Amino acid sequence: MSIIDNLAMGFSVAVTPENFLYCLAGAFLGTLVGVFPGLGPVTTIAMLLPFTFKLPAVAALIMLSGIYYGAHHSGSTTAVMLNMPGEPTSVVICIDGHPMARQGRAGAALSIAALSSFFAGCVAVVIIAFFSPVLASTGLLFGPADYASLIVMALVTASALSSESLTTTTAMAALGVLLGTVGTDVNSGTIRFAFGQGALADGVNFVAAAVGLFAFADVITHVGALHQRVPLSAKITGLLPTRADLAASWKAILRGTAVGAGFGILPGTGPLISSFASYVMERQLATDRSRFGKGAIEGVAGPEAANNAAALTHFIPMLTLGIPAGAANALLMGALIMQGITPGPLLIEQHANLFWGVVASMWIGNLMLLVLNLPLVGIWVRLLAIPYRVLYPAVLVFCCIGVYSVSNATFDVYLAAGFALIGFVFKQLNCSPAPLILGLVLGPMLEENMRRALLLSRGDFSIFLTRPISLSMLVLAVVLVFIFSRSAIRDRQARLANPE
Amino acid sequence: MTVQVRIQNPQRFAAGLIFLAIGAFAMIYGSRYRMGSATHMGPGYFPFVLSAIIALLGLSSALTSLAPAHAPRPVVWHVIPLICILAGIVAFGLLVEHAGLVLAIAAVVMLGCYQRLLSRPWEVLVIGIVLIGMSVGLFIHGLGMPWQALPS
Numbered sequence: 001m002s003i004i005d006n007l008a009m010g011f012s013v014a015v016t017p018e019n020f021l022y023c024l025a026g027a028f029l030g031t032l033v034g035v036f037p038g039l040g041p042v043t044t045i046a047m048l049l050p051f052t053f054k055l056p057a058v059a060a061l062i063m064l065s066g067i068y069y070g071a072h073h074s075g076s077t078t079a080v081m082l083n084m085p086g087e088p089t090s091v092v093i094c095i096d097g098h099p100m101a102r103q104g105r106a107g108a109a110l111s112i113a114a115l116s117s118f119f120a121g122c123v124a125v126v127i128i129a130f131f132s133p134v135l136a137s138t139g140l141l142f143g144p145a146d147y148a149s150l151i152v153m154a155l156v157t158a159s160a161l162s163s164e165s166l167t168t169t170t171a172m173a174a175l176g177v178l179l180g181t182v183g184t185d186v187n188s189g190t191i192r193f194a195f196g197q198g199a200l201a202d203g204v205n206f207v208a209a210a211v212g213l214f215a216f217a218d219v220i221t222h223v224g225a226l227h228q229r230v231p232l233s234a235k236i237t238g239l240l241p242t243r244a245d246l247a248a249s250w251k252a253i254l255r256g257t258a259v260g261a262g263f264g265i266l267p268g269t270g271p272l273i274s275s276f277a278s279y280v281m282e283r284q285l286a287t288d289r290s291r292f293g294k295g296a297i298e299g300v301a302g303p304e305a306a307n308n309a310a311a312l313t314h315f316i317p318m319l320t321l322g323i324p325a326g327a328a329n330a331l332l333m334g335a336l337i338m339q340g341i342t343p344g345p346l347l348i349e350q351h352a353n354l355f356w357g358v359v360a361s362m363w364i365g366n367l368m369l370l371v372l373n374l375p376l377v378g379i380w381v382r383l384l385a386i387p388y389r390v391l392y393p394a395v396l397v398f399c400c401i402g403v404y405s406v407s408n409a410t411f412d413v414y415l416a417a418g419f420a421l422i423g424f425v426f427k428q429l430n431c432s433p434a435p436l437i438l439g440l441v442l443g444p445m446l447e448e449n450m451r452r453a454l455l456l457s458r459g460d461f462s463i464f465l466t467r468p469i470s471l472s473m474l475v476l477a478v479v480l481v482f483i484f485s486r487s488a489i490r491d492r493q494a495r496l497a498n499p500e
Numbered sequence: 501m502t503v504q505v506r507i508q509n510p511q512r513f514a515a516g517l518i519f520l521a522i523g524a525f526a527m528i529y530g531s532r533y534r535m536g537s538a539t540h541m542g543p544g545y546f547p548f549v550l551s552a553i554i555a556l557l558g559l560s561s562a563l564t565s566l567a568p569a570h571a572p573r574p575v576v577w578h579v580i581p582l583i584c585i586l587a588g589i590v591a592f593g594l595l596v597e598h599a600g601l602v603l604a605i606a607a608v609v610m611l612g613c614y615q616r617l618l619s620r621p622w623e624v625l626v627i628g629i630v631l632i633g634m635s636v637g638l639f640i641h642g643l644g645m646p647w648q649a650l651p652s
Contacts, residue, residue, distance in 0.1 A: 050643065165512060167564065171519040171557035178526060178550045185543035190533055192543055193526070219612075220585050224578025389616060390627060396585065396612045397605050397631045400592040401639060408646070413593030417586050424582060429515040447546045459539035 003129055010356030014364055019062055022055070023361045026063035027368045030070020034077070035380045037084050037388075039395065041071040041328040043215040046207060047398040049335060050405035057339040058354050062361040064332050065315070069121070069362065071328075072311040073369045074380065076113040076304055080106055081381055089307050092275040096292060096299030103295050111241045112249055112297055113304045114373040120257040120305035121366035124312035127261050128359050131313075132348060135265075136320040139345030145453035145463045149473035151446045153480075154268030154323050159435045160481040161273045168431050176439020177446060179204050187451065199411035206334050208403050208412040209440055212419025213433040214327060215399045219392050220424050249301035252282050256305030263306075264313025266480075267323040268438065278306035312362060319343050319355065322445070327437045334441075338406070509565040516562025523555025580615065588612040600648040601640065605632050 013019060033044040044067050052060035075087030080097035093113065100109040142150065155177070159169035182193045183203030194200035241249075256278040263274040282302040283292045292299050314325035322343040324330035333343055341351055348355045373380075403416045423433045457463035464470050530551060536542030588611030595604040609628040610617060617624050639645045 050639065050645070054643065165561060165564075167557050167561040168512060168515050168519070171515075171554055171561065174550055174554045174557065175519070175522065178522075178547060178554060181547045181550070185533075187541075188534070188543045190543040192533055192547060193529070216585065216589065220578070220582050223581040223585065224576070389613075390623070393609045393612055393624075393627050394631055396588060397608050397635065400589060400596075400604070400608055401601075401635060404593070404596055405639070405645060410593040410597055413596070414590060417589040417593070420589065421582075421586060425518075426515070428577060429511045429518070431515050450546065451541045454538045454541065459537055461538070 003133075006352070006356045007129055007360060009352070010358075010360035013058060013353055013357030014062065014360035019059055019357065019361065020364070022059045022063040023066050023365050024368055026066020027070045027365045027372060028066075030067040030072075031074040031369065031372050031380065032383070033067065034071035034074030034087050035383060036386075036391065037078055037082075039391065040087060040214065040218070041068050042210060042331060043218065043395060043399065044071070045328060045331045045335070046211045046215055046402045047395070049207060049331075049338075049402050052335060053338070053405070057336065057341055057351075058357045060335060060339060061332070061354065061358050062365075064335055065358060065362065066365045068328055068332060069308065069311045069365065070369055070372075072307055073114075073117050073121075073366075074373055076117075076300070076307075077110060077373070077377060077380055078384065080109045080113065080300075082384065089272050089275060089311075091272070092279045092303040092307075093300055095279065096294070096296050099293065099295035100297065100300065105295065108241050108245050108297065109300050110377055111374060112245060112301050114370055115241070116249070116253040116256065116301045116305040117308040117373075118366055118370045119253055120260060120307075120309040121312060121369075122363065123257050124261055124264070124309045125359060125363045125366070127265075127309075127313055128316055128362070129356075131265065132316050132320050132355070132359075135316055136345045136348050139321050142345075142469060143453070143467065144449040144451075144456065145467050146469040146473065148446055148449040148453055149464055149470040149477075150267065150321065150323065151442045151449070153473045153477040154317075155435065155439055155442060155446075156477045157266065157268035157480050158326075158438050160484045161269055166481070168429075169435050172426070172431050172433065173435035173439040176436035176441075177443035178439075179209070179436075180440045180443020181447065186448065197411070199409060203444070204440060205403075205406065205409075205412045205415060206440060207331070207406050208416040209419050210327060210331050210334075210437055211399050211403050212416035212421075213423035213437060215395060216416060216420030217423030217427060217433070219395055220420065221427060222388060223392060245297055249297050252278075252298035252302035253305045255281060255285075256302035257309045259302075260306030260309030260311075261313045264310035264325070265316050267317040267321065267325060269310070269325060274306040274310040275303035278302040308366075315358075315362075319347055320345060324438065324441060327434050330437055330441045512565040513562050516558045516560070516565060519558025520555050520562060521558075523551045523553070523558055526551035527555065584611050584614040596647065598651065600650045600652070601636060602632050602649050603651065605635055 014023065029044060030041065033039045033041065045064055048067065052064065071087055072089055075085060075090035076093040076097060079085050079090040079093035080101050083094050083098035085091045085094060097109045100106065155173040159173045160166060182200055184191050184201050191201050259278045259281060260274040263269045263277065279299060279302060282298045283289055286292065286298065314329050317323045317325060318329050318333055324333045336343055341354065400413060403412050404410065406412060426433060453463055464474065527548060530544055530547045533544030534542035535544045535548065588608040591607035591611055592604045595607055606628055609624060609631060613624045636649050640647055640649055
């Protein structure tokens with residue numbers, strides 16, 4: 001079947017009234033959480049997991065992905081209006097988006113952000129449709145050594161792209177892999193690191209870890225530093241961009257989309273890096289660099305396009321290789337696994353309905369997001385008046401319920417509390433928990449593939465260097481670490497993370 | 501002449517020590533599992549190598565934090581919200597199975613909003629009642645989760 005036929009089939013899945021409604025619900029909820037600072041996609045997906053258990057897999061994934069890309073889409077609204085990222089990924093939009101709002105051009109900033117997101121989303125859907133089958137068939141050629149190297153590359157990349165020191169982030173990733181070894185060893189049946197807890201024999205519950213590290217730890221940090229309500233500093237006027245705005249930003253949108261899609265396909269890159277890369281690129285290419293930071297429209301258009309393109313193309317490595325790009329992506333994969341579907345090279349063939357249905361729903365979802373974000377932007381902005389102290393008890397309660405509902409086990413709730421403590425302490429020490437959660441998901445796969453590879457090579461470690469695919473993965477990892485450990489992006493990111 | 505060693509980045513130093521401790525602990529604790537060889541890895545092989553890597557990374561970040569670095573941000577530890585919220589989550593786990601969802605949620609809200617319970621009791625009460633109503637309606641009646649609402 002050609003891609004056109006497949007997409008047509010996908011649309012027929014996505015436009016059934018039921019799936020259409022789940023797509024709308026996902027996009028709507030995503031927009032809602034994207035607007036609120038301190039309420040991210042990880043938290044929301046965790047809170048909504050119990051609602052997806054009884055849904056068919058297609059509907060569940062359509063809704064959860066809607067939340068994921070919807071949140072990426074609308075985080076910029078808060079960034080423009082309040083100079084505060086609604087999502088961590090929209091930090092970059094603050095730099096030029098908020099100055100635009102102060103100059104009375106909030107409407108232009110918001111509409112350019114929405115348009116560039118929509119454009120990037122359309123391109124990304126096409127890339128997913130064309131590229132996923134290719135990557136899946138490549139994935140079928142991967143032997144155990146190649147898979148092990150791919151996972152190492154994803155973990156190393158995730159660590160290198162974070163703003164903190166490379167040693168601590170790598171240690172976080174390794175700690176995640178170590179936590180992944182908790183439970184019964186598949187080969188020997190030995191129960192490892194369970195400390196006499198029967199509940200740990202099945203391993204560390206992934207949802208509990210994600211909710212503890214992200215949702216709970218975030219609430220603790222935010223409640224501690226309960227920020228005063230920031231007054232809305234700008235009014236929205238003129239929601240349509242002028243001809244001059246469009247002329248100034250279309251190239252940035254194209255470049256941003258390309259940057260975002262490129263990063264999105266690389267496993268382990270996480271969502272933040274592409275918008276930073278795009279911002280730095282726009283600044284380098286600009287004829288008058290001094291405009292940046294004072295309301296340059298390219299500084300909004302490029303990163304926003306990159307952000308959304310990456311958010312969508314992250315689905316390619318997740319669905320076709322089983323390698324999620326970040327924490328929220330990993331939770332989506334967890335939801336799929338709970339539905340009994342294992343992402344991997346065979347997914348497109350075995351679950352064609354699911355794959356093409358979700359791809360089609362992404363396009364529909366992006367169209368809805370355009371509608372939700374542009375004419376309704378006033379409503380979202382007004383929601384920002386809801387103070388955090390009213391919001392966070394609900395987050396706590398629904399996250400507790402979400403964790404408990406996964407297997408009706410109170411042990412998981414305690415585990416989440418433990419992870420909340422770990423997450424909070426590490427955050428205080430400047431160690432981001434994102435590499436840890438990736439390590440936890442990928443750890444068992446890494447061990448299994450490493451064992452098999454070394455069994456095949458009779459204990460010879462050179463197998464990782466003699467197989468071409470494996471070698472290229474490792475070389476790519478080294479190159480990426482080298483580039484990012486000394487690039488301008490890293491400096492900028494570090495400076496933004498510590499603004500003082 | 502004495503050389504003064506100063507910790508330039510206390511956060512990284514502490515993180516390094518934590519990693520070192522975790523790695524060392526896992527190496528010692530994990531030594532009870534059979535190692536095997538690279539060809540036929542036992543259950544202890546992979547965790548042992550990994551723990552050693554964590555310990556080494558921890559050691560190196562603790563050592564590099566002694567070198568001059570840019571001044572770190574002062575960290576504020578919010579201990580009271582930390583304790584209250586953790587206690588709320590644990591209380592949920594303790595209560596939900598036998599005392600039911602209503603009491604479990606009440607405990608999360610009361611403990612999680614401990615500081616505001618003193619200053620704005622009505623707000624907390626309203627939030628609690630709304631959340632209990634929503635959860636019982638949605639999860640037990642709507643989704644049919646096999647949980648009890650009230651103590652049996």
